[in-house]
Amino acid sequence: MNSLRARLLAATAVLLLAFIVLTGVALETAVSERADQAEHDRLQGLSYALLGSAEITADGGFKLAPRVLPESDLTRPDSGLYAMVLDERGEAIWRSPSLLDPLALETLPAVGEWQFMRIYPERGTLITLSFGFRWVTDDGTDYRYTLVVAEDARTFIKQMQRFRGVLWTLLSAAALILLIVELFILRWGLAPLRRLARNLANLQAHEKRRIEGRYPDEIQPLVSNLNTMLSNDQARLTRYRNALGDLAHSLKTPMAVLRGLAEDERLDENQRRGLRNQLARMNDILDYQLQKAAAAGKRSLAVSIAIAPIAEKLARALTKVYAEQGTRFDVHIAASVKAPIDEGDLTELLGTLMDNAAKYGDGEVDVRAETRDGDLHMQIDDNGRGFGEGSTERLLERGVRADTSREGQGLGLAVAAEIVRSYTGDIILTRCEKGGARVEIVLPAE
């Protein structure tokens, strides 16, 4: 039961079923009691009518002329309405013409009492009302009788059955309609949740940093919290980077001082070299770990950013740095090229690779980027002598330098490779048409 709709629907269905059954039973009971009461009253009326027209013979016999019988059904044999009078021994001393055989009653009422019951002779069911009474004749003789009126219950049962049929059909139909309505209510009621899910999914595609729109009061806190979380995520990343930057700053200035002290003429050459080497190692370790930690990497809900402005900014900055060599940086990237990558990571990645290309190239650096099937393809070319044979795999591992006379190559490529890997992308070192090095990067959309 992993869906809110299924849960609510199941709960509603069970509740509805219980409600319908209870309603049905209650209605049925009430109606059948009412019907019994009506039957009782009718039979009682008939009894009074019979008693009113009865005569007792001198020998205590019961006399009721067929023509004075209050219901014509009583005169028709086997009509379904019967009456009989029993004496104190229980012998039938009078039967209506409709009653062919005396009825067998298990109990008889005391004098002055009414007894309403159903009996079940061979053919069907009879509803009977018996009344015990005394008759004192003029000469003072006291006779004890029991009047029994009975009606065939066939019609009654049929009516009750029809009533039951209509009752349950209507209740079932009502239940079905309620369930369907409930289905629509749920769809409507849960619509904001579906909208929220859609907006969350769209967050990445539509370059938003927060979930927009007004939601119902129950969901709004969740949306607000999600928005807070999104901005906290951003803030935490910034804070983390700032903390690392501060750490670097506070360590690197003393290291710069040490590096200066390592030039002291009073130290012998071996000591100076040792100091320089260890400081260089410390710096490499610090840089590598710093870069690695500062790389944001692929995050869920990342925003798509344009590639061209960052590449162009780097090109402007690097043109200044390489003014002495007169290096030209050409950026061939359409304004529409975008990818969900952290701006810091992209700047670091392109900066490192463009710097490398300028350092090892011969005055020309070309940067290209495009999106194919949502994947970002980037390409950084130079016109130097390329990577050389067979050593490209090793260059991507940390700290390996292809040209040990120049600084930073190995580390730079390793840092770039690390960033690319954090976006589950690929970095390929090849040769471009100009003969120089080409670094190809593919960052997958998903």
Place this chain on the structure above:
Amino acid sequence: MRALVIEDDVDLREQICAQLRSDGFAVDATGEGEEGLFFALEYPVDIAIVDLGLPGPTGLDIIREVRESGLDYPILILTARSRWQDKVEGLETGADDYVVKPFQPEELTARIQALVRRSRGWAQPKLESGDIVLDTARQEVFVAGDSVELTAYEYRVLEHLMLHAGEVVSKTALTEHIYEENAERDSNVIEVFVRRLRAKLDPEGTRKPIETLRGRGYRLARDARTPTSDTAQQP
């Protein structure tokens, strides 16, 4: 050449200053952003070395102010932050180059000298005028191929004249660019330096490399300057 160093770490600042002085610079230094900004705007600076992480106005603030005031002397950023975002920010704000801490002292010197040369339109590390050659990297001066020994101040005067070859350089300007702010100054001393320079560069008095323009200053012949030179001419 007058260099301004704005770095808040005392040890590092003193190291850089010592190194720059030994490289022939007159150095003004401070660790305060506020004071640094004042120096940067008011002193006759030839190059500024600015640490980005300063208390008070940051390095970026100082660079922005300097550029907004229309000053275009080269600025070198000193930064502990090696991420490209930080470097690009500094360069976009108006700096010309950066050096990441910790640096090799020679690297700092090389970058500074390249920036100063380039700002004066010289493409090569060797400045030439006639048969006088000044090697900024090794701080050596040759006349017709022979090495000439100069004192630190004589070297500074010659370097300044050569960087501004073809321009008239006043005694005041020379004083400002070879002396630090709190140094004892006497513009008569400049005349002494120039006389000594002339004696060393031109012992026979035949070539007369340094012209005196009465009441205006001195001028070094511009003949051997590179074609890329585009420095403004004095009226």
